[in-house]
Amino acid sequence: MRVAITGANGFTGRFVVAALAEAGVDTVALRADLTDAAAVFEEVSTVVFDRVVHLAGAAFAGGSDWHVFYAVNQLGTFNLLDAVARAAPGARCVIASSAQVYGAGASGLIGEHLPTQPSNHYAVSKRAMELGAELWRDRLQLVITRPFNYTGVGQDVQYLIPKIVDHFRRSLPVIELGNTWVKRDFGDVRSVAQAYSGLIMAEKPPALVNIATGTTWSIDDIINRLSAMSGHALEVKINKAFVRSGDVPVLGGDDTYLRAALPQWRPYSLEDTLKWMYNY
Numbered sequence: 001m002r003v004a005i006t007g008a009n010g011f012t013g014r015f016v017v018a019a020l021a022e023a024g025v026d027t028v029a030l031r032a033d034l035t036d037a038a039a040v041f042e043e044v045s046t047v048v049f050d051r052v053v054h055l056a057g058a059a060f061a062g063g064s065d066w067h068v069f070y071a072v073n074q075l076g077t078f079n080l081l082d083a084v085a086r087a088a089p090g091a092r093c094v095i096a097s098s099a100q101v102y103g104a105g106a107s108g109l110i111g112e113h114l115p116t117q118p119s120n121h122y123a124v125s126k127r128a129m130e131l132g133a134e135l136w137r138d139r140l141q142l143v144i145t146r147p148f149n150y151t152g153v154g155q156d157v158q159y160l161i162p163k164i165v166d167h168f169r170r171s172l173p174v175i176e177l178g179n180t181w182v183k184r185d186f187g188d189v190r191s192v193a194q195a196y197s198g199l200i201m202a203e204k205p206p207a208l209v210n211i212a213t214g215t216t217w218s219i220d221d222i223i224n225r226l227s228a229m230s231g232h233a234l235e236v237k238i239n240k241a242f243v244r245s246g247d248v249p250v251l252g253g254d255d256t257y258l259r260a261a262l263p264q265w266r267p268y269s270l271e272d273t274l275k276w277m278y279n280y
Contacts, residue, residue, distance in 0.1 A: 002026045003200055004049035006034070006080065007056030011155050012096070015193035016053060023197055030056075034076030037083070044083040051092040051200050052084055058122070066121035073125040078132055085139040092141040094199050099148040099185075099210065099253055101127040107248035109216075112146070112208050112257060137207075143199055147211040148253040152189030152273060153280045161186065161222065165277045167234055168226045174235045178242030180223070183216035185252035188268035188276075198262040205261050212253020213267045225274055 003020055007013040008029035017027050032043040034056060058072045077095065084091055102110050103117030118124045130144055151161040160177075167175045192211055199205045227233060259265060268276075 001051065001201070002028060002049045003051050003053055004028050004030050004044075004047055005053045005055065006030045007054075010055060010059075011152075012189055012192060012196075013055045014154070015152070015189050016055065016196045019190075019193040019197035020200070023201065025197070025201070030080075034079055035071050037079040040079045041083040041086065044080070045087040049088065049091070052080075052094070053196055053200055054080060054093060054095045055196075057096065058125075069121045069125035070128070073122070074129045074132065077129045081133060081136040081140060081142075085136050089139050090141065092143065092200065092205075094143040094145060094196060094205075095129075095133060097130050097144050097146050098123060098126045099146045099212070101130065101146065104244075104248070107251055109214060109252045109254045110210070111254040112206075112210055142207065143205045144208045145196070145199065145211050146209070146253070147192055148185040148187060148213075150187035150189050150192045150211075151277070153277055155189070160219070161274075162277070164219075164222060164226065165274070168230045168232055169278060171230075171232050172234070174237055176237050176239035176242065177219060178239065178244060180219035180236060180238075182248070183218045183221075183250045183252070185212050185214070185216050186222070186270055186273070187211070187213050188273040191265075191267035195258060195262065195265060198265055202261050206257045209257045209261065210253040210255060211258060212255045214253065214255035215270075216250050216252040217270055222270070222274065225271060226278060229275065229278055 003025055005013055005027055008017055020027050028047055028049055030043055032039040058068045100123035101116045101118050104119045105117050116127055118127045133142055155162045157163045157166045195211045
């Protein structure tokens with residue numbers, strides 16, 4: 001088996017390539033600009049592959065240029081699917097969407113059957129991608145994934161947990177955050193990569209699946225664990241600019257479908273993830 005990967009050099013992609021290599025699967029990176037349909041088809045039609053993992057996209061939900069979300073996440077994905085359907089009809093394509101499609105009104109452990117209410121351009125672009133991708137389901141075997149929050153070594157400090165870890169590693173006295181009491185599902189990029197690897201190889205993967213741990217932790221939990229780990233006390237100041245109005249107390253992913261499809265899959269614990277990041 002040979003798997004073509006978009007976003008192979010990105011934060012997640014590097015770990016997916018490693019996970020597939022560990023499983024004995026050869027990979028090839030797709031590097032064409034997804035917004036250029038002709039370039040995408042030219043590359044896809046000349047590369048030898050059996051299956052595809054599509055990870056590339058505009059990923060920072062707080063980005064101010066909303067145009068790029070639709071150009072890359074929605075239309076770029078359509079360009080890729082169209083090229084794969086023409087060059088390798090019937091191929092399995094595992095596509096990264098986002099748990100943000102569930103929307104700000106979702107709470108508790110969310111299952112795939114719940115309605116979607118995306119509330120920002122990033123989430124809307126991902127949901128629009130999901131809906132449009134269905135138009136290729138008659139020609140491709142599509143597996144749409146909805147990853148919840150995950151982190152790890154190599155993630156930019158503009159994201160929450162790397163920001164907190166960075167403050168502890170540098171023994172900074174103060175950090176500015178939003179609501180620290182909310183509980184969220186925080187996964188490990190290595191676990192996520194193993195999930196993608198498993199879904200690309202599974203005999204009968206689900207058509208739509210959360211990638212989540214099924215467990216939630218508060219920001220306070222993370223700070224307390226890092227404080228114990230580092231021996232450093234960090235003062236937390238609430239910055240109103242970071243506070244999201246209407247934050248739900250608990251928001252995580254139901255991992256039932258994922259564990260049914262991949263019974264051997266076991267996510268890293270939050271403690272393991274934080275130690276890995278802090279000691280790196």
